[in-house]
Amino acid sequence: MNRKWNKLLCTTLVSVLLLENIQVYANVVKMRLLYDEKMHNYEAENITITINGTVLPPEDMPPIVLYDRTLVPARAVFEALGAEVAWNELSQEVYVRKQDDIIVLKADQNTATKNGTAFTMDVPAKVVNERTMIPVRAVSEALGCTVAWDENTRVVAIDEIIEPQKPDEIMDNKQNDNENSDSENDDNTDNENNDNENDDNEHDDNKITEVDKKEYASGGTGNIPKKNIGVTHIDIPQNKNDKQIFSITASDEIAKFQEIESDNDEIVIDIYYAQKEILTDDIEVETSDIVNDIVSLQYDEHDITITRIIFKLKAQYQYDIELNDDENGIVVYFGKKENDNTNNNTNTNNNTNNNNTNTSNNNTNTNITTNTNQTNNLKNVYYESARKAIALSKMELFAADNVISIDDYINKKYQMILPGDYSNIYGSGTMALHTDELVSVTVSQEEGKTAFTFEQNGINAFTVTEDANYYYINVKNPKEVYDKIVVIDAGHGGSDPGTSGNGLKEKDMTIAIVQKLYQKLQNTTKVKTYVTRIGDTYPANIERATMANDIGDVFISVHMNSANPNPTPNGTEVLFITHETDVTGKLTSKDVATILLKNVVNALGTNNRGLKYDTSEQKNLIVLNKTVVPAVIVETLFLSNPGDALKISNELYQEKAAQAIYDSIIEIADNYNWR
Ligand SMILES: [Zn+2]
DSSP states (O other): OOHHHHHHHTTSOOOHHHHTTOEEETTEEEEEEEETTEEEEEEEEOOEEEETTEEOOOOSSOOEEETTEEEEEHHHHHHHTTOEEEEETTTTEEEEEETTEEEEEEBTOSEEEETTEEEEOSSOBEEETTEEEEEHHHHHHHTTEEEEEETTTTEEEEEEOOOOOOTTSOOOHHHHHHHHHHHHHHHTSOHHHHHHHHHHHHHHHHHHHHHHHHHHHSOSOOSOOSSOEEEEEEEOOSSTTSOOEEEEEESSOOOOEEEEOOSSSEEEEEEETEEEOOSOSEEEOOSOSSEEEEEEEEEEETTEEEEEEEEEESSOEEEEEEEOTTSSEEEEEEEEESSTTGGGGGGTTOOOOTTHHHHTOOSOOSSEEOOTTOOSOOOSEEEETTTTEEEEEOSSOOOGGGOEEEEEGGGTEEEEEESSOOHHHHOOEEEEOOOSSEEEEEEEEETTEEEEEEEESSOOEEEEEEOSSEEEEEEEOHHHHOSOEEEEEEOSBTTBOOOEETTEEHHHHHHHHHHHHHHHHTTOSSOEEEESOSSSOOOOHHHHHHHHHHHOSEEEEEEEEOOTTOOOOOSEEEEEOOOTTOOTTSOOHHHHHHHHHHHHHHHHTOOEEEEEESSHHHHTOHHHHSOOSOEEEEEEEETTSHHHHHHHHSHHHHHHHHHHHHHHHHHHHHHSOOO
């Protein structure tokens, strides 16, 4: 198993003297046991353990019966079940991890936890003769195994329940073969059914092109390779007019790969047993009208190293994915665009009289432009390009203060709600704008109020001002409106799970903390907050950095660390690089990092691993090297460490982490100049 785990266990060295006392006569174990700080004489018939039908060879410390329950040496038994076992001397906790499940038992306590949820056992784990002994039934069952006890033979039989493989799990050639034999069986059905089946097949044919993509994608030998291969590079078309063929190249035969379904305009391909050796995380493709960029990343799942390649598309196109002839590469071919005639829909409502708009406008305004693309009945609403503002003729008075704004920047929308129903003055409908900032504005009425809903290209802030003749809804960069802006980033997301460990995925933990943090930040006026994502989506790292530069003053990115497969490293560290723009008297990345580290370590009680900065490791991180505003990455704790993972899987600790980051932001807001 794992050497480092074993090393941990070595702290509970068995006392040789104690073990010399074991005597087994006629299957009777007779020995002296040290527990509860006392010596006890133990005499009982020998117990045999079988795991999936195989007898576990006897160990220096045998299974024992205490308080009518069988306790077994944790490591010997559960490692044989494919679990990892670790002992923390300090906290007197034993960790048993099997795949995604982690059980934590504390010596002499009847309550244990499975993946953070408590359960009760009849007997506690015990340190006996300096060996960690745990109740066999409770722990085995918690790990999804069955346990049977035969009183006559004194055999404890532990059996794993083998779950049938899900059909959409890793596909390989074997499964393809099965599918072929399935269709052979279909041929044997009687005639009546055959008619139906043929019908089905016809429909299926259409689907097959879609399904095929995935089955083609499951190429390769299907064998588990001895060594991980490297995914070395991706070739892209030379220019836009070339055939749109993208080739992913690996150092050796690809054993397995799979296309992952994604909701977004992207193609996600996982290559198994493969190390990512592509140098850039995000390849920008300037020679394609189809692919915007190609993101590559590496993650581990059930100890399999997977390289994930994500093609981010400009629109949905038909495509095929194939393994190349040498099986050491994957080729993605693009065909024609799907849904090519969507554009026509938007123009159908064009029966409007645009001539209305200028007549009521008595001003000799030079800037005001009425938009000819108006597909609506808007009146007295103009876009004034010099001001970057929507001008509303002042025909009914309202207080600009009474305008409510709803900033839905995540969905690229911003809404200004005027206090009355002004449909008779402004009408309703959508005006296309085509400016750098705005796509369109839609005027609508609801519940006696008038809403101006902006479709935005990026993120803007809006203000309302007025002069004698007009109200203006001004389009501003947020920095023109807010003094202090923090951009919060939940690391990874969507098709990029980040690291994983102990059943937890980084992207889930980071968003859990950021959602809580964002909630808290809504209640302060000291800072304006934007988040790079609030759900399970994946903005490219360059987009996150650009967002911070464009509209933010400080960038805080929340991540989880990992030292897979080494479970020992644990604790918190904060990363940054010194920016050229760092000057004294103004907030720097180091200031932000120092405060965050202090508060997160205090709140979570984690090991302080310090600030990590200005080495090549940090300098290669896009969110640090492409930002010009102070920017930090909080590596909250290690998912690969059972104790750390246990903490952060608990909502209480997620809440503590969110509070610590919130407190840090307020501390920074109170004590530093942000610009
Ligand atoms: Zn990360």
